[in-house]
Amino acid sequence: MSKSIESETLSTQIRDSLRDDILAGRWAAGDKLQLVALTKHYKTSSTVIREALTRLVGDRLVVLKPNRGFFVPTLSLDEIKDITELRCVSEEFGIGLAVKRGDLAWESELIAAHHTLERTPYRNESDNGELTEAWDRAHQAFHAKLLEACGVPVLIDLASTLSDLAQLYGRWAGRATRFMDRDIAQEHRDILAAALDRNADVASGLLRTHYETTLQAILKSGVEKETAERGLEKAKA
CATH class of the missing domain: 1.20.120.530 (GntR ligand-binding domain-like)
Incomplete structure (x- = not known):
């Protein structure tokens, strides 16, 4: 398997894990998703975590606030x-x-x-x-x-x-x-x-x-x- 395919597979796996944890209520509404903590928890690089979070922004399960980072959506x-x-x-x-x-x-x-x-x-x-x-x-x-x-x-x-x-x-x-x-x-x-x-x-x-x-x-x-x-x-x- 090529490195690009391995990278894509890992990114998808982390994205799915993050999605499952968000839907399971691991974090409360409005909580900040700390890159360092997530890197340690999922045992991967900050690059992979950032890619996964960016994909979840597209799914509306994560909010990206400029100069502030990634957050769980707030309630409305x-x-x-x-x-x-x-x-x-x-x-x-x-x-x-x-x-x-x-x-x-x-x-x-x-x-x-x-x-x-x-x-x-x-x-x-x-x-x-x-x-x-x-x-x-x-x-x-x-x-x-x-x-x-x-x-x-x-x-x-x-x-x-x-x-x-x-x-x-x-x-x-x-x-x-x-x-x-x-x-x-x-x-x-x-x-x-x-x-x-x-x-x-x-x-x-x-x-x-x-x-x-x-x-x-x-x-x-x-x-x-x-x-x-x-x-x-x-x-x-």
Whole structure:
């Protein structure tokens, strides 16, 4: 393997690790991502870390502030409202195409993705009761598989980016959302059934309700206020 290919592979691996850690809530909203600390943690060079962070800027999971460095995005309730609406509109269109174009192989893979989601532990057994990283991955995989058969790469890429951003907000609000009266497993079963029945109207409606219910949980969590207060404490320190 050439050095250029090895370098690209390493950069991708570090980018994926950073992405997973950001989505898992390793850092709080607005935290600065220190190059020296990241270099030590991921056991690689500052050049590779910088390349990975720059790629994540393009995915909107990292913010680059001139002369200040890289940061985890701050919270904005207006933004998550817009993200949710854009996600609903794009995926309503995407699922409509998917149920028309999806073949038997897609159905089988969708059922398998849902089976993995059903069998993956939902929340940690610890007192904080946050969502497990494994469930988050299975959840994203199921929703990605729903749209896969639409055959529109741009839409699929957009859905992936919006899913990451929504997951980030959901992770930060995770402890509060456990108190919602919601059967999320049944929501996924209903979405799966509608997709397999090739009922685009029902499937799109269920997806919108699914995402809007998550939005309401985030809005009620008070996570934006907590983050702002934490930011003020850091500024005074």
